[in-house]
Amino acid sequence: MSLPPVWKSEFPLGVVAPSSAPSAVEDLTQGLAALSEDGYTFHWDPDSFTQQGYLSGTDLQRVTQFNESLKHSRYLIAMRGGYGCLRILDQIDYSSAQERPGVLIGFSDLTALQLSLYRHSGWKSISGPLVVEWNKIDVAMKKEVQTLLKGKIPRPITGLKTERAGTCTGTLIGGNLSMIVRMIGSDFLPDLSGKILFIEDINEPAYKIDGLMTQLRHAGILDQLGGLILGSFLDAFHAMGSKEQKKMVDTVRSCVADCRWPLVSDLNYGHFLPRCVLPVGVTAKLVADDDGACLEIIEPLTN
Numbered sequence: 001m002s003l004p005p006v007w008k009s010e011f012p013l014g015v016v017a018p019s020s021a022p023s024a025v026e027d028l029t030q031g032l033a034a035l036s037e038d039g040y041t042f043h044w045d046p047d048s049f050t051q052q053g054y055l056s057g058t059d060l061q062r063v064t065q066f067n068e069s070l071k072h073s074r075y076l077i078a079m080r081g082g083y084g085c086l087r088i089l090d091q092i093d094y095s096s097a098q099e100r101p102g103v104l105i106g107f108s109d110l111t112a113l114q115l116s117l118y119r120h121s122g123w124k125s126i127s128g129p130l131v132v133e134w135n136k137i138d139v140a141m142k143k144e145v146q147t148l149l150k151g152k153i154p155r156p157i158t159g160l161k162t163e164r165a166g167t168c169t170g171t172l173i174g175g176n177l178s179m180i181v182r183m184i185g186s187d188f189l190p191d192l193s194g195k196i197l198f199i200e201d202i203n204e205p206a207y208k209i210d211g212l213m214t215q216l217r218h219a220g221i222l223d224q225l226g227g228l229i230l231g232s233f234l235d236a237f238h239a240m241g242s243k244e245q246k247k248m249v250d251t252v253r254s255c256v257a258d259c260r261w262p263l264v265s266d267l268n269y270g271h272f273l274p275r276c277v278l279p280v281g282v283t284a285k286l287v288a289d290d291d292g293a294c295l296e297i298i299e300p301l302t303n
Contacts, residue, residue, distance in 0.1 A: 002101050002122065003101065003124070003151075003300065003301070003302055003303035004074050004075075004101040004102045004103055004123075004124060004301075004302050004303075005074070005302060005303065006149070006150055006151040006302045006303065007075055007103070007149035007150060007302060009039055009040075010041075011073070011074070011075060012040075012041045012042050012043055012072070012073050012075075013035070013040050013041070013042040013043070013073060013075050013076065013077045013105075014042065014043045014069035014070075014072055014073035014075065014076040014077070015032070015042050015043065015044040015069075015076075015077055015078075015079055015131055016065065016066050016069050016076050016077070016078055016079065016104075017048075017049060017056040017057065017062060017065060017078070017079040017080070018056075018062050018063070018065075018066050018078065018084055018085050018088060018110070018113055019055070019056065019062075019078065019079075019080055019081050019082045019083060019084040019085055019109040019110065020054050020055060020056055020080050020081065020082025020083055020084060020109070021049075021051045021054075021055065021056040021057075021080065021082075022079065022080050022132050023080075023132075027080075027132040028079060028080075028131060028132055030135040031079075031130075031131040031132045031133065031134040031135050032044065032131060032134075033135065034134040034135035035077075035131065035134050038134075038142060042077075043069065043072050043073060045065070048061060048064070048065045049061050049062070049065070054082060054083060054084075055083070055084045056079065056080070056084065059087050059088055059091070062084060062088055063088040063091040063092065066088070066092065067091075067092065067093040067096065070093055070096045070097055070100065070102075071096065073102070074100055074101065074102030074103065075102055075103050075105075075149065076102065076103070076104045076105065077104075077105040077106065077130070077131055078104070078105065078106030078107075078110045078130050078131065079130065079131045079132060080130050080131070080132045081106065081107055081108030081109040081110055081130060082108070082109050083109050084109060085109050085110060085111075085112040085113040085179075086112050086179070086182060086183075089112060089113065089116045089186070089188045090187075090188075092113070092116065092117070092120075094116075094117070094120040094121045095121075097117055097120070097121035097123055098120070098121040098122060101121070101122055101123060101124070102123055102124075103123065103124050103125060103126060103148075103149065103301065103302065104117060104123060104125045104126075105125070105126045105128050105129070105130075105145065106125070106126075106127070106128070106130060107127055107128060107129070107130055107175070107176075108130075108175075108176050108179075108202075108271065109176070109179065110125075110127075110130075110175070111127070111174075111175025111176040111179040111180060112179045112182070112183060112188070114127070114175060114280050115173065115175070115180070115183065115188065115189060115190055115280075116183075116188035116189075118173070118190055118280065118281045119188060119189070119190040119191075120188075122281075123281070124279065124280060124281040124282065124301050124302070125279070125280035125281060126145060126148055126149075126277060126278070126279060126280070126301070127174070127175055127198075127269075127277070127278045127279075127280055128141070128144070128145050128148075128277040128278070129141055129145065129273075129277070133273065136273055137273055137274060138273070138274045140274060141273075141274050141275070141277055144276075144277035145277055148277070148279050148300075148301040148302070149301070149302060150302070151300040151301065151302040151303055152300065153297055153298070153300060154277075154279075154297050156294050156295060156296040156297075157267070157276060157294065157295040157296075158292070158294045159266065159292065160229070160264045160265070160266050160267060160288070160292060160293035160294065160295065161264060161265045161266040161292065161293065162262075162263075162264055162288040162289060162290065162292060162293045163230075163249065163253055163263040163264055163265050163288075164253075164259075164261075164262055164263040164288070165262060165288050165289050165290065166227065166260070166261055166262030166263075166286075166288055167262065167285070167286065167287050167288070168194075168196060168226040168227040168261060168262055168285070168286050169226070169283065169284070169285045169286075169298075170194045170195050170196045170226035170227070170283070170284070171194070171195050171196065171281060171282065171283060171284070172195070172196045172198065172278065172279060172280065172281070172282055172283070172284035172295075172297070173190065173192065173195045173196070173197060173198075173280055173281065174196075174197045174198035174199055174229070174278070174280065175198075175199070175200075175280070176199070176200060176201060177199040177200065177201040177209070177212050177213075178201055178204070178212060180199070180216075181212045181215050181216060184215065184216070184219045184221070185219070192221050192224060192225060193224040193225075194224070194225070194226045195225060195226055196225075196226050196227045196228075196229065196284055196286050196295075197225055197227070197228050197229070198228075198229040198230075198231060198267060198269065198278060199228070199229070199230060199231060200230075200231035200232055200233065200267075200269050200270040200271070201233045201270075202232075202233070202234070202235050202270065202271040203234065203235055204233060206247050206248060206251045209233060209248055209251050209252065210251050210254075210255060213251070213252055213255035213256065214255060217255065217256075222255075222256055222259055223259060225259070225261055226261055226286075227261045227262045227263070227264075227286040227288075228252075228256065228259075228261065228262075228263050228264075229264050229265075229267050229286065229295065230248075230249055230252060230263075230264065230265040230266075230267060231267040231268070231269030231270045231275075231276075232245060232267075232268075232269065232270025232271070232272065233245065233248035233270070234248075234270065235270075235271050235272065240266065240268070240270075241266075249265045262286055262287075262288040262293070263288070264286065264288050264293035264295075267295075279297060279301045281301075282297060282298075282299040282300070282301055283297075283298050283299035284296060284297050284298060284299070285298055
């Protein structure tokens with residue numbers, strides 16, 4: 001798979017809205033203003049949508065706007081997560097995307113679209129800030145996005161907790177656990193054999209996390225992984241070390257007890273700010289031992 005070209009400041013971002021509408025109009029306008037202040041230009045046509053309940057527009061409006069954005073920019077950023085990407089995966093213009101390798105920036109619901117674009121078009125992604133978050137994120141997150149877009153290797157992520165020791169090298173891939181499980185059995189989930197999978201979810205009780213992980217096992221996915229990295233399963237960074245988070249990690253650990261690959265936790269990644277910005281679709285190395293664990297990105301996102 002060929003890498004997308006290194007992003008330059010004169011390259012516009014295509015703002016896409018394949019999921020939910022913003023909770024408030026101000027979230028969008030303030031996010032776009034913050035992007036502008038940071039030197040980004042962008043394509044955005046708000047008249048393309050007529051909000052439909054929890055969706056930013058009809059399925060036809062959302063997929064049409066996304067496919068048109070593929071023609072204007074190789075670098076796309078999602079307006080908001082929420083829900084909606086699953087509904088349009090079968091209508092994405094993967095041929096056009098394959099002809100122009102690019103990067104999709106987004107999080108949560110965007111997991112489905114990021115993984116499907118990786119499978120069918122070889123697109124890379126950044127599991128990172130949404131437009132409605134841009135005015136709230138810190139300088140570190142902004143720098144992490146820039147580092148990846150400019151084809152530089154980010155600093156290793158250290159301070160991870162070893163749940164099961166081991167070392168593996170493979171393609172880094174992941175996102176929201178619920179979205180990944182919903183893609184099982186479809187034509188849109190990539191082959192996860194040998195992959196280093198990172199996951200998070202929000203406000204799911206332990207028994208539901210158990211069910212999601214068990215579904216991955218029944219689908220034959222867990223045995224094939226190269227390694228697994230656990231982010232947060234709650235809704236706030238301060239809860240990462242809480243009894244509730246530990247309960248979730250223990251639940252996952254019990255579901256993967258028969259697997260042999262490295263398992264780590266305490267990744268600062270979930271439905272809160274600030275969080276780690278992670279590339280999707282690049283080669284990485286995971287090392288977990290008694291002294292802790294480290295994730296090292298060893299392939300650039302762009303070239």
